[in-house]
Amino acid sequence: MEIFLERMKSLLGDEFEEFLKFYNNEKIYRGLRVNTLKCSVDKLITLLNFTIEKTPFCGEGIYIPDEVQSIGNNPLHHAGAFYVQEPSATSAVEMLDIKEGDRVLDLCAAPGGKSTQIAAKLNSKGLLWSNEVVKNRAKILLSNIERLGVKNAVVSNCYPDVLCNKLKGYFDKILVDAPCSGEGMFRKNSEAQNEWSVEHVKSCAARQLQILNSAKTALREGGVIVYSTCTFSEEENEGVITEFLKENPDFSIEDSGVNFGRPTLKYARRIFPMDGGEGHFAVKLRKNSQSLPAPSFKNNPVKIPDNVYEFYDEVFVDRPFGNKLEIIGENIYALPDNLPDTKGLNVLRKGVLLGEIKKNRIEPHHHAFMCAKPEQCRRYVDFDVNSEEIKLFLHGNEIKVDESLKGYTAVCVNKITAGFGKASGGSLKNKYPKGLRTLK
Ligand code: SAM
Numbered sequence: 234m235e236i237f238l239e240r241m242k243s244l245l246g247d248e249f250e251e252f253l254k255f256y257n258n259e260k261i262y263r264g265l266r267v268n269t270l271k272c273s274v275d276k277l278i279t280l281l282n283f284t285i286e287k288t289p290f291c292g293e294g295i296y297i298p299d300e301v302q303s304i305g306n307n308p309l310h311h312a313g314a315f316y317v318q319e320p321s322a323t324s325a326v327e328m329l330d331i332k333e334g335d336r337v338l339d340l341c342a343a344p345g346g347k348s349t350q351i352a353a354k355l356n357s358k359g360l361l362w363s364n365e366v367v368k369n370r371a372k373i374l375l376s377n378i379e380r381l382g383v384k385n386a387v388v389s390n391c392y393p394d395v396l397c398n399k400l401k402g403y404f405d406k407i408l409v410d411a412p413c414s415g416e417g418m419f420r421k422n423s424e425a426q427n428e429w430s431v432e433h434v435k436s437c438a439a440r441q442l443q444i445l446n447s448a449k450t451a452l453r454e455g456g457v458i459v460y461s462t463c464t465f466s467e468e469e470n471e472g473v474i475t476e477f478l479k480e481n482p483d484f485s486i487e488d489s490g491v492n493f494g495r496p497t498l499k500y501a502r503r504i505f506p507m508d509g510g511e512g513h514f515a516v517k518l519r520k521n522s523q524s525l526p527a528p529s530f531k532n533n534p535v536k537i538p539d540n541v542y543e544f545y546d547e548v549f550v551d552r553p554f555g556n557k558l559e560i561i562g563e564n565i566y567a568l569p570d571n572l573p574d575t576k577g578l579n580v581l582r583k584g585v586l587l588g589e590i591k592k593n594r595i596e597p598h599h600h601a602f603m604c605a606k607p608e609q610c611r612r613y614v615d616f617d618v619n620s621e622e623i624k625l626f627l628h629g630n631e632i633k634v635d636e637s638l639k640g641y642t643a644v645c646v647n648k649i650t651a652g653f654g655k656a657s658g659g660s661l662k663n664k665y666p667k668g669l670r671t672l673k
Contacts, residue, residue, distance in 0.1 A: 237416065237429060244465060248507065255506035261421045262510050263297040264288055264320035265304065266346070268381045269353045271649050272314035280309060280618055280647060288320040289493045289509050291327050293353070296320060306671055308623045312651035313381040313603060318346040321417070321494075321510020324502065325461035326350040328489035328517045329406050333358040336571075338404040340393050340448050343370035345377035347410050352383040360569050361386040362404070364396055375581050376669075379600040382650070384554055385569040388582040393444050396578055397451035403573055406457045409448050411441040413462035413469050417504075417512025438468040445477050449484070454522040457487070461515040465505070470514040471498055477518075489517040541565055544588060544595040548641050553609040554585040554601065563590045567601075599666050602643050602653040612656065613643035626652065626663060629670040634661045 238256075242249045267274045274293055278285050283301050288294035297304060297317070304310060304317060326347050331337060331354035339348045343365035352361050363378065363386055365371040371390035378386050389396065414434045415425035441462070448458055460477075462469050475498075478484055486500050494504035494513070501516035537558045545552055554567035568584040575583060586600040607613040614634050616623040622632050626644050631654075634642065638656035644665075645651060654661035 234426065234429075236431060237419075241465065244467065245505070248505075251507050252505060256420065260299065262320050262506070264318055264323070264510075265295050265297055265315040266291065266318045266323055266350060267293040267295070267315050268313055268349060269293060270357065270382050271312065272309070276647075277309070277314055280314075288323070290320055290504075291323040291350070293350075294318075294320055294323050308618050308627060308646045308651060309649065311380070311627055311669065311671075312646045312649040314646075314649050316346055316349050316377070316381060318350075319421075319463075319511050321504040321508070321513040322346055322463065323350060324491070324493055324504060324510070324513050325408060325410060325459050325515040326354065327491055328502070328515050329408060329457065329459045330489065330517075331355060331406065335359045335405045336362075336403060338362045338364070338397075338400070338407045338448070338451055339410070340364050340396070340407060340444065341366070341410050341412060342388075343367065343374040345374045345381075347408055348374065348386070349377055349381040349383060351408065352378070352381065352386060355385060357384050359385065360571065362389065362400075363387070364389045364391055364393070366390065366392055371581060378582065379586075379603055380669075382604040384567075384585050384604045386582070386584075387569075387572070387575060387580055389575075390579045390581060393447040397447045397449075399578060400451045400573055402451070402453045404451050404456060405453060407448050407452055407459075409441075409445055409458060409460045411437075411444055411460065411462055411469075411473075413437050413441065413464040414466060415463055416465040417463040420506070420511060434464075434466045434468050437464075438466075438473050441469055441473045442476055445473065446480070449481060449520070452520055454520060456520050458484075458518045458520075459489075459515055460518065461513060463511070463513055465503075465512060465514075470503070470516075471501070474498060474501065474516055474518075483521055484518045485521055487517045487519040489515075535559060541595065544597075548588075548597050548611055549601070549605060550609050550611060553605055554587065558587070559583075560590070564588075564598075565590065565595070597641050597653065599652060599664070602650050605643065605650055607643055607645050607648055607650060610643035610650070610653075612638055612640060613645055613650070614638070614661070615645040615648055618646050623651070624671075626654070626661075626665060627671045629663050629665055629667065631663055632661050633659060635659070 342363040
């Protein structure tokens with residue numbers, strides 16, 4: 234680590250001593266980001282039982298105090314009301330300037346912190362395409378997309394060049410949160426420290442440039458790429474961007490208007506522990522060409538059997554995920570608008586997984602309930618975050634409900650859907666997915 238510290242000294246100059254104080258301190262920054270798709274910031278603040286301090290990086294970011302442990306077990310976390318995210322990791326999406334209706338690609342997306350932040354900004358309008366090249370990580374990404382109630386996402390497990398060549402010019406905005414040497418993670422992850430070497434930094438930089446060059450293919454004329462890393466090395470940050478701009482003179486760095494951290498390359502931002510987070514770099518790049526609308530793709534309408542719509546109406550009110558359905562194998566999906574052709578792109582999910590066709594019935598899927606508001610479900614029960622019932626539900630137990638309830642019923646925590654069960658005769662058969670259940 235001596236070489237790393239020498240490099241930090243030459244990067245930080247007079248501020249190196251201050252950096253060292255943080256580096257040698259065991260206290261690390263922890264944070265959460267409120268998921269406004271499911272819960273407002275004000276509401277979550279009233280439900281959390283700790284002192285609230287907002288982070289400087291995004292309007293939904295809150296520091297988790299040291300004494301708060303196992304926040305992932307909080308029923309509100311199960312319900313997708315928030316995402317646990319290192320505070321400075323929320324900076325990059327702020328620089329993408331997402332507008333409702335945008336088509337956004339998150340090329341290196343797992344486990345999904347930034348994807349779910351993009352989804353909240355899209356507010357279920359437009360399209361989020363979340364891609365992750367490592368299969369097991371893509372599954373974790375998918376489970377976070379489900380938990381946070383994202384309706385308008387495609388989740389894929391594809392190589393960046395394959396994906397971007399197939400979706401040429403399709404996206405308004407692209408996030409490249411590139412795999413890096415993780416110097417900003419050293420304080421909380423000793424594995425990143427063990428893997429570190431100057432050679433590793435150089436090989437990361439080469440890979441980052443390659444990913445960025447793939448990404449540009451999928452960007453429309455006039456579109457924006459934000460490139461980010463959680464490392465400090467100049468090779469992987471300023472170096473990669475300088476090389477990319479040299480190879481691609483049609484791109485330039487744009488002022489994103491944020492003021493966290495400190496500037497580098499004029500408008501790019503660097504965040505060090507002295508700035509309130511573990512560490513990040515982010516830069517906004519604009520493709521300086523005529524602004525043309527992205528190409529649109531026509532979906533071929535496929536006839537959906539009547540009993541599928543009957544099922545949809547039996548479980549939900551006013552078809553909250555739209556009318557455009559698709560059946561693949563046993564699965565029924567409610568699709569977002571203007572979806573491109575997904576063939577050959579190893580897609581794990583598109584839109585909302587509404588249900589699965591079983592022998593003589595259709596069973597709703599957890600994803601659909603997570604995306605619905607309580608009043609969009611035909612039936613729901615609501616419990617307080619501190620109630621025994623919600624604990625039992627998240628353990629996988631049967632719970633007592635009103636005798637009058639019969640059929641698929643959403644289970645909510647303080648009016649935020651957390652899952653569902655099947656009610657009959659005064660009890661609710663638990664349908665909370667086994668892999669998500671809390672331990673007794
Ligand atoms: N954006 C994510 C978030 O906010 O939760 C974190 C992404 S992490 C910094 C980088 C991701 O890139 C990892 O999930 C890693 O598996 C993936 N990755 C690794 N090698 C890659 C490659 N050659 N091309 C694209 N992605 C790669």
